[in-house]
Amino acid sequence: MNNFLRRCCTGLAFAGLLISAQAQALHLGFIKTDRIFKEANSAKIAQTKLQQEFSKREKEIAAQDALLKSAANKFEVEAPTLSEAQRVSRQxxxxxxxxxxxxxxxxxxxxLTARKNDELQQLLADANKVVKQVAEAEKYDLVLQDAVYVSPKHDITDKVLKIMNAQSGK
Structure with missing residues (x-):
């Protein structure tokens, strides 16, 4: 219900903006966050950092999994020759x-999920700062994130990525 009310309010606000757009031109922008998460240098750096941070644990778990499978296979082969007590103990x-x-x-x-979410939240916060800079500099009235369809002329993702990548290069 709360989500429904939020969507209704958003729709009404957007309708109000469209009505006011009849009196003056509305300068709209759009940003694709999935592209930001994939293409921004800071996203790539975060991904590398996460891989380095979690690779050791991942390898340890894979090694334990291999040992367990090996032990299970060995048990299946030896089970017919074991006594009932040994079989139960091994199981x-x-x-x-x-x-x-x-x-x-x-x-x-x-x-891993918690760390990914932390990194994505930081990346989104950084992207939002850049979106705000672009919106203020180019006098956008409204900038939306993630929509079903937007005309390419309103897509400012490339501008945001260019600024973010320049900032991460410093």
């Missing part, structure tokens, strides 16, 4: 190792 041991591996994998994914 419990493999189950415990699997639970531990799943716990580590979930923790890794949660940490």
């Amino acid at each position: 419990k041991q493999l189950a415990d190792q699997d639970r531990e591996l799943q716990r580590k994998r979930r923790g890794f994914e949660e940490d």
